[in-house]
Amino acid sequence: MEFPRIIIAALRGGSGKTLLSIGITAALSASGKSVAPFKKGPDYIDAGWLALAAGRPCYNLDSFLLDEDQNLQSFLSHSIDCDISVIEGNRGLYDGIDLEGSTSTAELAKLLKCPVVLCVDCTKITRTMAAVVAGCIQFDRQVSINGVILNRVANARHEKKLHDTIEHYCEIPVLGAIPKLSQQHFPERHLGLVPTPEHDWAKDSIDAVIRIAQEHLDLKAIQSIACQAPCLNAEIGMRNAETKNLQTACPAKPAGRSRVTNLPSLTQRAKAGDQQPKPRIGLFKDSAFQFYYPENIDALVTGGAEVIFISPLKDTELPELDGLYIGGGFPETHAQQLADNKGFSARLKALVEDGFPIYAECGGLMYLGENLVLEGKSYPMAGILPLTFDFFQRPQGHGYTIFKVERENPYFDVGSEIRGHEFHYSRVSNWTGDKNDLVFLMKRGVGIDKDRDGIVYKNVLATYTHVHAVGTPEWGPALVRRATLFQKRTSNTERPTSNVEG
Secondary structure: OOOOEEEEEEOOOOOOHHHHHHHHHHHHHHOOOOEEEEEEOOOOHHHHHHHHHHOOOOEEEOOOOOOHHHHHHHHHHHHOOOOEEEEEOOOOOOOOOOOOOOOOHHHHHHHHOOOEEEEEEOOOOOOHHHHHHHHHHHHOOOOOEEEEEEEEEOOHHHHHHHHHHHHHHHOOOEEEEEEOOOOOOOOEEOOEEOOHHHOOOHHHHHHHHHHHHHHHEOHHHHHHHHHOOOOOOHHHHHHHHHHOOOOOOOOOOOOOHHHHHOOOOHHHHHHOOOOOOOOEEEEEOOOOEEEOOHHHHHHHHHOOOEEEEEOOOOOOOOOOOOEEEEOEEOHHHHHHHHHHOHHHHHHHHHHHHOOOOEEEEOHHHHHHOOEEEEOOEEEEOOOOOOEEEEEOOOOOEEEEEEEEEOOOOOOOOOOOEEEEEEEEOEEEEEEOOOHHHEEEEEEEOOOOEOOEEEEEEOOEEEEOOEOOOOOOOOHHHHHHHHHHHHHHHHOOOOOOOOOOOO
C-alpha cells in the first residue's frame, strides 16, 4: 500500500531539523495537503508544535518504548487518511543507546522503508560537508538518504559551494538552503523548544516558518521524494487492513470553566437513561501541565472513560470526577498561581483520603507534593505526598527508563517490567515517607530516590517516569478500572468536600 512519507533527520541535535519539520508540515498543510505528523523518540514539545503545524495530533514513534509491530500499527493507522506523513527524527541519524543503534532514527527509517532527508548545519564548512554526507550514505546502505537541506548558510557563495560539492560527490539533490536567521521564531528552554501552550504568539511562529519553507525549500521535490517511498509489503499491508477501522479517540478540546462547572452530576446522568455512566477521568491541561501522548488519552477513552479537561491554574472548583491523570509540564513556572489556588488543592486532597484514584507523572508528581522550592522561596502544592522539590540548572534525570514493579500498587502487577522515559530538572530534597512507599526498582534511570521511583499513597501513584500507553497497554485499563470502582462506591454516597476557600 502506498504511504507517501519522509523522515527529516540530522547529524546531531540542534541542527535545525525541528524548524524544518515544522516548516515543511505547516507549508504543505497551508497548500491544502493533509499531513500526518510524527515525532521519533520520547518528546512532547516538538510534537506539540508539529501538531499545531498540521492541525491534527502528532504521534510518537519509538523503538525503545514500542516494539516493531506497535510502531508500524501506529504509523499506518494515523497515516492512512493523509496525503503525506512527515516524521521528525531525533538527535543524529545513527545515534542510539547501544552499539547497533537499535533505537536510532535510521532503524525507524528502515522499519518504515522511509526516505530520509538530511538536515545539515553548514556553519563554517563547505566541501567537507560532502564527505560527511557521503559517510552517512555509506554507513548503512539500507538507509535511503534521498536529499539534503542546508541550514544556517552564510550567503549565496557559501550555498553554491555546498550545493555543487554535495550533488557532485554524493549524487543526491540539495532540496533547499536556509540562511542564518536573524530572528528566533521558537524560544527554547531545557534542551528544546518552549511548549506551545506557553507561547502566546505560536500562530505567528507557524506563519513565519511557512514563509521560510516556501521561500527556501523545494517543496515539490520533497513531496516527490515522499511519493517515491516503496509500497509497504504484504505483511505490513495486512496489519494495516486490521487497523484501518481503528478510529482515534479524540476527546473534545479543552473548554472554559463553564464546561467544568456545568457538567451534569452522576445522578443526572443516570436519570438520563445511562444505567452505568462512563467513569469521568479528569486531566490537567493548561500551560503548567501539557505533556501527554495522544495515545494515552486515547487509551482512556477507548477503555470506556469520559475525559474531562481541567486546570488547577484557572478552575477554582473540581467537577465531579471518578479519577485523575496528571501529566508532565512545568509547574515551577506557575508555582505562585498553583499555590494560590488553595480551594482546588484542598478539595483534591480530601478526595484522595476517600480513595480517589490519581496517576501522576513528573510535573504531576511535583504538584502532589508539599512544596516547590525556587530560588530560596517555598511554594505550597497539594500536600498529598510528603515530598519537597528543589530545582537545578542541569537535568537531574534524562533519558529512557526501565523499572521493575516490586510492591503492590493500584495500576501495575507486581513483577512486571515497564519501559518509559524521564526528563526533569527537579530533585526531591526532603522526603518524610517510608521506603516501602516507593514501589518501583529503577533498572535504568534515576527516579525519585536512590534507584527507586513510583510513590504510592492509597489510590495515588506518582512517578518521575512517563509511560507510553501503546508500549504499556495495561496502564489505561488499570486507571479506568480504578475510576469505575470509585464511581460505583461513591455513586450513592456524599462525596467529601473541603472547608478551605479558594
